[in-house]
Amino acid sequence: MNTPLRRVGMAMMVMIVLLLGNATWVQVINADEWRLNTYNRRVLLDEYARKRGLITVADGTVIADVKETTDRLRFLRTYNNGKVYAPVTGYLSVTYGTSGMERAENDLLNGSDDRLFARRVSALITGRDPVGGNVQLTLDSKVQQVAYDQLTAKGFTGSVVAIKPATGEILAMASTPSYDPNVLASHDSDEQASAWKQLTAKDANDPLINRATQALYPAGSTLKTIVAAAALADGKNKDTQYTAAGTIKLPQSTTDLPNFNGQPCGPGQTVSMETALAKSCNTAFAEMAGQVGANKLRRQAEKFGFNDSGLKVPLPVETSTLGPIPDDAALYQTGIGQRDVQITPLENAVVAATIANGGERMQPYLVSKILGPDLKAIDETDPDEVETAMSKDNAAALRDMMIQSEINTGGEGRNNNIQIASKTGTAEHGSDPLKTKPHAWYIAFAPAQKPEIAIAVIVEDGGDRGLGATGGKVAAPIGRAVINAYLVGR
Amino acid sequence: MGSPVPTGEGSPGASVATSTSPGLRAPTRRGTELVMLAFAAGIVTLALILVELNQERSLSLRILWLGLAYLGLFGAAHLAVRRWAPYADPAILPCVALLNGLGLVVIHRIDLALEGTVFPDGSTWDPVAFKQVVWTAIGLLLFAATLKFLSDHRTLARFGYTFGLVGLVALLLPGVLPGFIAPTINGAKIWLRIGPLSIQPGEFAKVLLMVFFAAFLVSKRDLFTTAGKRFLGMDLPRARDLGPLFAAWGVTVAVMVLQKDLGSSLLFFGIVLVLLYIATERAAWVVLGLGLFSGGAVIAWKLFTHVQQRVANWQDPIGRYDVVGGGYQISQSLFGLATGGIGGAGLGAGRPEMIPEANTDFITAVIGEELGFVGLAAVLLVYMVLALRGLRGAISVRDSFGKLLGGGLAFALCFQVFIIVGGVTKLIPMTGITAPFLSYGGSSLLANYILVALLLRISAAARAPQRAPKPKPQQPAIADQHTVMVERPK
Numbered sequence: 001m002n003t004p005l006r007r008v009g010m011a012m013m014v015m016i017v018l019l020l021g022n023a024t025w026v027q028v029i030n031a032d033e034w035r036l037n038t039y040n041r042r043v044l045l046d047e048y049a050r051k052r053g054l055i056t057v058a059d060g061t062v063i064a065d066v067k068e069t070t071d072r073l074r075f076l077r078t079y080n081n082g083k084v085y086a087p088v089t090g091y092l093s094v095t096y097g098t099s100g101m102e103r104a105e106n107d108l109l110n111g112s113d114d115r116l117f118a119r120r121v122s123a124l125i126t127g128r129d130p131v132g133g134n135v136q137l138t139l140d141s142k143v144q145q146v147a148y149d150q151l152t153a154k155g156f157t158g159s160v161v162a163i164k165p166a167t168g169e170i171l172a173m174a175s176t177p178s179y180d181p182n183v184l185a186s187h188d189s190d191e192q193a194s195a196w197k198q199l200t201a202k203d204a205n206d207p208l209i210n211r212a213t214q215a216l217y218p219a220g221s222t223l224k225t226i227v228a229a230a231a232l233a234d235g236k237n238k239d240t241q242y243t244a245a246g247t248i249k250l251p252q253s254t255t256d257l258p259n260f261n262g263q264p265c266g267p268g269q270t271v272s273m274e275t276a277l278a279k280s281c282n283t284a285f286a287e288m289a290g291q292v293g294a295n296k297l298r299r300q301a302e303k304f305g306f307n308d309s310g311l312k313v314p315l316p317v318e319t320s321t322l323g324p325i326p327d328d329a330a331l332y333q334t335g336i337g338q339r340d341v342q343i344t345p346l347e348n349a350v351v352a353a354t355i356a357n358g359g360e361r362m363q364p365y366l367v368s369k370i371l372g373p374d375l376k377a378i379d380e381t382d383p384d385e386v387e388t389a390m391s392k393d394n395a396a397a398l399r400d401m402m403i404q405s406e407i408n409t410g411g412e413g414r415n416n417n418i419q420i421a422s423k424t425g426t427a428e429h430g431s432d433p434l435k436t437k438p439h440a441w442y443i444a445f446a447p448a449q450k451p452e453i454a455i456a457v458i459v460e461d462g463g464d465r466g467l468g469a470t471g472g473k474v475a476a477p478i479g480r481a482v483i484n485a486y487l488v489g490r
Numbered sequence: 491m492g493s494p495v496p497t498g499e500g501s502p503g504a505s506v507a508t509s510t511s512p513g514l515r516a517p518t519r520r521g522t523e524l525v526m527l528a529f530a531a532g533i534v535t536l537a538l539i540l541v542e543l544n545q546e547r548s549l550s551l552r553i554l555w556l557g558l559a560y561l562g563l564f565g566a567a568h569l570a571v572r573r574w575a576p577y578a579d580p581a582i583l584p585c586v587a588l589l590n591g592l593g594l595v596v597i598h599r600i601d602l603a604l605e606g607t608v609f610p611d612g613s614t615w616d617p618v619a620f621k622q623v624v625w626t627a628i629g630l631l632l633f634a635a636t637l638k639f640l641s642d643h644r645t646l647a648r649f650g651y652t653f654g655l656v657g658l659v660a661l662l663l664p665g666v667l668p669g670f671i672a673p674t675i676n677g678a679k680i681w682l683r684i685g686p687l688s689i690q691p692g693e694f695a696k697v698l699l700m701v702f703f704a705a706f707l708v709s710k711r712d713l714f715t716t717a718g719k720r721f722l723g724m725d726l727p728r729a730r731d732l733g734p735l736f737a738a739w740g741v742t743v744a745v746m747v748l749q750k751d752l753g754s755s756l757l758f759f760g761i762v763l764v765l766l767y768i769a770t771e772r773a774a775w776v777v778l779g780l781g782l783f784s785g786g787a788v789i790a791w792k793l794f795t796h797v798q799q800r801v802a803n804w805q806d807p808i809g810r811y812d813v814v815g816g817g818y819q820i821s822q823s824l825f826g827l828a829t830g831g832i833g834g835a836g837l838g839a840g841r842p843e844m845i846p847e848a849n850t851d852f853i854t855a856v857i858g859e860e861l862g863f864v865g866l867a868a869v870l871l872v873y874m875v876l877a878l879r880g881l882r883g884a885i886s887v888r889d890s891f892g893k894l895l896g897g898g899l900a901f902a903l904c905f906q907v908f909i910i911v912g913g914v915t916k917l918i919p920m921t922g923i924t925a926p927f928l929s930y931g932g933s934s935l936l937a938n939y940i941l942v943a944l945l946l947r948i949s950a951a952a953r954a955p956q957r958a959p960k961p962k963p964q965q966p967a968i969a970d971q972h973t974v975m976v977e978r979p980k
Contacts, residue, residue, distance in 0.1 A: 001893045002885050004768045008901050009881045011764075015908040016874040020867055022917040027827050027863040034828030039811055039821060042829045042841050 044094065048073040051373075053109040053132030055089055055101055057139040058368065064089050064102070069187065077102075077185040083178040084148040087159075087210035088139065088315070088366060091181035095192050100210065101135060101366070104314040108133045108370060115370065115378050131373035138169035138368045143453075146485035147174035150478040151459070158440075158459040158475075159211035161349035162482055165445060165454045167383035168353070168362030170313065172455075172482065173346070175211040177204070213317040216342035217458055220427025221280045221471065222441045223337030225351060225398060228277055228285075230292045230300035232394040238401055241270035242284035250286075251328035257286050257336075260426070260470075278404040280424065282336045289335020294325040297334065303389035305350045305361060306343075313346070313366050320347040338428060349456035352443040355398050356421070356451035359390030403448050409472040413480035418487055420480065421448040424471030437462030442475035446483045453486045455479050516955050519580040520572050526584035527564055534560060534591030537837055541599045544838030556598065559623050560591055563630050570634035571946060574641070579883055579949035585876035586927055586942050590626055590935075592869070593928035595837070596849070596856055597622050603843040618849065618930050625932040629939035636943035643947045647891045650705025657698030660691035661741065661758070665748030677796060677815070678922055679749045692745075692754050693924075693937035696902060697944070700761060704894040707769035711890070738762040739782050743790070750796050753909050753923030757902065759783055764901045768894055804919035819846045823914050826859035827866075834862025849930040851922050855914045869928070870911065877904035880942075883949030896948040899941050 055064035090100015111132040147160035162172035183195035244265040265281035276284035323340020333339035363384040370379040402421035425441030445454035462469030598619035763779040807817030840860040884896025913920035924934040
């Protein structure tokens with residue numbers, strides 16, 4: 001019987017070898033397929049076991065902190081003043097993943113970023129748990145707070161973005177309605193789930209979306225700054241005359257393109273570019289766009305940052321576009337920021353900042369410094385000049401026209417000590433634009449002669465003014481308050 | 491044979507040689523066993539300390555208690571072997587001690603992970619490590635009792651039919667009894683609930699039926715070796731001798747259908763097949779048996795949804811991740827194994843709470859996650875050493891019954907490991923079955939301790955010096971004898 005017994009022994013060894021081979025396949029050779037599967041939450045849980053880095057604003061105030069807990073996930077993410085900063089910080093949730101800065105800088109915050117490599121090795125040697133790096137933002141806590149308060153005071157849905165024109169530093173990025181990221185970071189899965197349900201409910205108005213970077217709106221009259229820039233580049237100047245008609249027909253069609261309320265732009269047949277911009281005359285700018293042509297207009301918009309897909313600040317930014325311009329009728333409509341023009345509040349702030357910076361477009365950014373766990377700076381963001389959108393002279397000319405526009409704009413919140421250059425917009429949208437409450441825009445920079453802050457404000461659906469809303473009445477007071485917050489008392 | 495210690499004395503030739511040397515007793519090698527046991531105790535204690543450190547607990551009294559209990563238990567087992575089976579194989583008990591000890595540590599570790607967990611039905615996790623220590627103690631008592639009262643394994647052959655009947659009843663009982671006494675747990679109807687005790691009679695049936703089959707085959711061996719027709723170069727058994735094989739096949743199918751216990755039926759059928767093969771030394775039985783099994787498996791797959799489920803879960807665990815009774819378990823097992831990788835997360839640093847049935851069916855997945863491929867491979871190799879040492883006893887023992895029983899027991903151990911670890915690592919479809927000595931569960935532990943006691947008994951019989959023949963009266967050599975007159979027959 002020994003021969004079959006020995007064969008059985010061989011069979012037993014073969015079985016063990018098969019198991020070893022298969023374990024090698026699962027655990028070593030093909031391990032990544034299973035390890036990185038989205039259903040595998042171990043990697044995420046391991047991240048929670050590490051002390052995540054902090055997020056601070058420019059003055060060092062901590063807006064995303066960590067607290068050690070006694071439960072399964074060792075560290076709890078806490079957000080200070082969460083609703084104000086949520087559009088930027090995003091959330092960190094066991095169940096619902098990450099968003100905002102928590103996602104964009106995840107590798108750094110969780111300590112796996114290559115820039116932290118040396119520190120990880122030393123942590124390994126000293127036996128200490130690896131710790132995430134810290135992110136210091138460019139946000140100015142005062143400006144951010146005012147921007148958020150201004151939007152929420154009347155329960156507006158909208159966004160404010162403020163940029164330092166000379167560098168591209170983002171000073172404020174508010175989006176409302178906002179949310180408290182603390183509930184999503186909770187280690188209580190029921191609390192997370194009910195908060196998530198509430199925040200994603202149909203009538204909740206998408207609080208989880210950062211409108212500054214993720215929402216695309218018709219640019220409305222704020223686009224006239226770009227049309228004017230294109231015309232200036234095309235050899236026109238602020239005195240070039242355009243039609244003053246209250247209404248014109250779109251080329252090759254019977255459709256009317258009226259001014260606001262259908263009024264003529266001036267007493268005569270024509271009106272200067274300066275007056276047209278100050279009064280935001282649609283007919284003049286439609287004609288101006290028609291003269292410039294689709295290609296030059298598009299090129300000018302690109303110089304201001306349109307069509308820049310893949311822009312990250314480091315939050316990913318939706319791509320602003322002029323949309324297709326198949327014929328002159330479309331070109332006319334595009335010239336007044338309607339038709340298929342889509343722009344993010346951030347991009348509109350970049351437009352204002354670029355004009356303010358003498359035509360030099362700076363790359364907008366939110367992260368000023370990367371700090372190691374020991375709070376030593378590892379990396380600093382240098383301002384990056386992307387491209388020259390306008391000549392210095394043209395930028396100055398446009399600035400002067402925008403100063404006139406500000407003077408012409410109504411609304412509250414003026415500070416006579418601060419000269420602002422601005423452009424409002426009242427963007428129609430929806431399938432029946434005349435019966436849909438318009439979005440109110442305001443882009444501006446100040447002080448006009450030596451700009452330190454450029455802003456874009458959008459209030460969706462007319463804010464508290466309904467169908468009668470205009471950029472000047474609804475958005476401008478917010479913009480002025482934000483500018484004052486930054487400039488007054490400095 | 492992969493054993494870490496030199497074992498020159500194990501072979502039959504050597505033992506015969508030493509036993510014939512007058513005045514020289516064969517070494518019992520109990521000292522070796524004690525040293526290896528101490529080594530196993532060291533590893534197990536180290537594992538326990540690792541768990542405690544990684545879970546960041548102080549070394550509490552409970553650990554001391556567990557460690558001492560472990561030492562006491564296996565020290566006592568060693569003394570039992572020393573007393574009642576002094577020539578037993580020295581590697582078997584240390585292997586068992588290592589596996590059982592590691593099992594206890596991992597079960598304790600899973601207790602820590604699940605501590606405070608509240609299940610959907612409102613119940614909380616009840617720590618089971620202590621219960622398993624009690625089961626280990628009872629198991630070792632049974633082990634010692636088996637060695638004490640069964641001084642010669644051949645005694646078992648006399649009760650073959652009794653064992654067979656009891657085994658058959660035990661195997662099928664849960665399948666036919668009503669639900670209040672034989673509840674369906676996790677889809678399998680393999681439990682008997684008597685008061686507070688839940689037992690799995692199938693575990694004991696495995697050993698009982700093996701004794702029966704070994705005894706039966708030895709007594710009817712000639713019958714089975716009688717050649718029938720030759721076909722494809724194999725001697726086919728005669729049709730009338732196929733009875734036992736068909737009976738086993740029938741029982742297997744019954745277990746599969748009545749109890750939905752695929753693992754046990756596979757194990758049982760494999761054992762019968764191997765016993766037949768060892769007894770007859772003819773591969774024809776294996777081919778025939780595999781054919782039968784494949785046929786039965788295909789039919790079962792066609793007819794029964796629970797079989798189809800297992801196969802589908804095996805083919806595509808991720809695709810069936812969210813299906814009830816789908817690929818969740820096996821996916822979690824693979825996630826754990828893959829995340830563990832080569833070196834593992836470290837004992838106490840993995841996430842066994844995410845693997846369902848972590849302390850029973852999927853305990854090897856927990857080991858693979860926390861100790862990595864290295865740890866899992868080590869465990870598999872310990873199993874292999876254990877089974878091969880058992881087999882070596884069978885090869886060395888002189889009687890056919892011992893060979894058959896020893897071979898069957900050793901194979902059963904190894905095959906069971908193949909079925910469960912193969913299922914856990916997705917080599918074969920997952921079938922619920924315990925990992926011998928590792929998994930939590932009294933029945934499995936007790937049955938396996940009896941199994942190991944039998945293996946030790948057989949190896950002791952193989953290595954013990956042959957009992958000196960009864961001292962014959964001193965007689966002169968035949969040549970010196972007187973010639974005896976034989977009376978002439980009348």
